[in-house]
Amino acid sequence: MNEVYTFVNSVLLGTTPILWAALGCLFAHRAGIYQLGLEGLMLIGAFASIGGAVAFGSAWTGILLAMAVCVLVSVVFWFVVVILKANAIIAGLGLVGIGVGGTSFLQGAIFHTSGAVSARAIVGTPVSGTATGPLSVLSSLSLLVYLLPVAAFVVWVVARRTNFGLRVSASGQYPFAAKAAGVRVRLVQLGALCITGAMCAVGGSQLSVGSLHAFSYDMTSGVGYVAFTAVLFGREAPWGVVLASFIFGIATALGIFSQIHAIFGLPLEFIQMMPYIVTVLALWFAGWRWPQAGSAAEGAFAELRG
C-alpha cells in the first residue's frame, strides 16, 4: 500500500509543473498563437523565483518576481510575433534558447557558479515528508500543488464563462469576424500571452522553489514541450488539459518509480524516455481520433491572419 501512496505522490509531483504551464498555454492557444516557448518561460520562472527567494528571503516574493519577469518576456514575445509578425514557432524555439542560455549566463553572473543554486526560503509544505498512511500521498508537496484545483477551476471559468474567454476564442478561431465584431484582437492576444507567461512562471517555480529547492542548468528538460502537447491532446478544453497533464504526469512518475523498482528489467534510460514516448503516442492518438487537431501547418500561421 505504501508504494501506491508513493506512486500517487510522484504523479502529483510530476503533473504539477506540466499542468500549471499547460493551463496557461491554453489561453495562448485559444487566442490562436502557438506559444512553443513554454520551456523557456518555465526556465526563466524557475530561475527568477530562486533569485527572488535568495534575495528577499521569501519564496512567495520569488514567485511574484518570476511572474512579473515572465509577463514582461511574454509582452516582448507578443510584440515580436503579433506586431512584427515573426513566425511564432521560430520565435518560440528562440525563446527556449533565451531561457536556457540566459538563465545559465545570469546564474554565472549573479551567483558565480555553474552548478546548482539553492534557496533556503521554500514554498510551504502542509504535509511533512515523514507522514505515514494515506496522508503520505501529499507528503512534501508544496502549496502550489494544492492551488492547482483552484487554478484549474478559475481557468475554466475565465475561458468558458467570461466575456474575455469568449473574445480569446473568437480571436483565435475567427480573427476576422472578431475584428469585425469590435474585438481588439491584438490586445486580447496580449492578455492571453501574459496569462500564459504568469502561469508558466508558477510552473517553473514549482520545479525550483516548490520541489527541488534549487535551480540548475536546463532543469525543465522538456516539461514545457510536454505541457504544450497537453494542450493539443486536451483539445484546448480546460478539463481536457487537466486530464492530459495527468496522463503525462503518470508517465513521469513511472520513470521515477522505475528508478527504485525495475520494470520488466528494462534499462533505466528506456524508462526515462517514457514521458516523451507517451507524448508521441498521445499526439498520434489525437491525430488519428480527431483529425483536425494538432497540425502545425494550420495553427502556425494563425498569427499572420489575425
Add this chain to the structure above:
Amino acid sequence: MSWRNGLGSAGRSGVALLVGLALAAITFQAGGFSAGGTASGVVTGAVTGSGSLALTLRYALPLAFIAIGVVVSFRGGFFNAGAQGQFYAGGIVSLYVGLTLPTSLGGPIVAFLAVLAGAVAGMVWSVVPGMLRVYFNVNEVIGTLMFSFIAEYLVTYIAVGPLKSSAGAGQVAVTSSVPAAVRVTPASGISAGVVLGVLLVGAAVWWLLRRTRFGFEIALIGRNPIMAEVQGVETRQIGLATFAVTGFTAGLGGAIEILGPLGSISSGYDPNIGLTAILVALVGVLAVGGVLVAALVFGGLTAASLYLPIATGLPSTSLVFLTGLVSFVVTAKVGWGRWPHGLLRRARGGPDRHRDDELPVPGGTRPAGEEPPPPAPATSPGPVETSV
C-alpha cells in the same frame, strides 16, 4: 528581380544577426562582462587566434550538413525541429557500425559504410515523426522534438551500456573509441573528404530544389498545400521525402562528428546543435549558398564560445542565449521587409492580395523570386480560413 529579393533577405538576416549580437552584448555588459572585451574575444576565438579558423571550419561542417537538409523541410512548410535527435541517431549508429565491422575490411570501406548507416539512421529518426505528420496530422514540431529527447536518452544508454569503454575510469561514462583507420577526419575535424562531402550534398540539394520536379513540388506545397494537392501533387509522399532528406543530412552530420573529431560518445553529450542548425537555415535565407555562409558564421561563434570562457570567463552556454535571441527576431518583418507590401497594396487599391506571400513559408524569409511563380495563388483563398 530574383537577385534583389535575395539581397533583401540576406540583408534582413544580417540585421537580425546584428540585433541579436547587440542585445547579447547589452546583456553581457549588464552582467559585468565588457562588451568590447567579448567582441574582441569573439574575433580572436573565431578568426584571428592561432588555429581559430580551423576550429571555425570544424564546427561549421556539421552545421552545414544539418542546415542544408533543414532547408528542404522548411521550403515545403514542414517544421522539422528535431535535427538534434537525427544527429544523435546518426552518431550512435555510425559509432556502432564503426566499432563492430572488422577493420580488416579496409578502413575507408568501413568508414563509408558507417557514415552511410548513420545517415540512414538519421533518416529513420526523421521519417517516423514525418509519417505521423503526413498520415495522422501529428504536430511535427512536437513530434520531432520528442524524438530528440528520446535520442538523448539513447546516447546515455549507449555510453553506459552496450558500447561502454572498459578502459576509462573517469567521471563520465564513455563509449569505446573508433579505430583511427575508420575515422573520416583527424582530431582537428577537417579533412578534404568531409569538406567535399558538404559541397556535394549542397550541390545535390541545390539541384534537387531548383532543377527537378521534386523541388518544384516542394515549393508548391510550401506555398499552399491544398492548392498543390488539387493540382495533383502527391503531398504526402513529397512531405515524407522532405523529412527523409532532412534526417539523412542530419544523420550525416552526426556520423562525421562521431567518426571524425570525437571518435566516441560520452554520456550527456549535448552539442546544442539543433536550434543552431535551424537558425543557420533561416539566416541563410533557405538557400544552399546562404546556408554555407551562415554555417561559417555560426561555426565561428561556436569556436568563439569555447574560447570566451578562457579569455573572459563568459560561460560557453552564452552561445545558446545568442542563438535564442537571433531566432527570436530573425523572422520579424520590419523595415523593407514590410513596407513594399503595404505600398503595393495601396497602389493597387485592392484588398490584401499579397497575403499569400506570407503564408506557408517557414520563417517567411525565402526569397520570393527564386522559384517558378506559383500558378495563381491569388485566386485561391487556400486552406487558411479554418484555424485550430
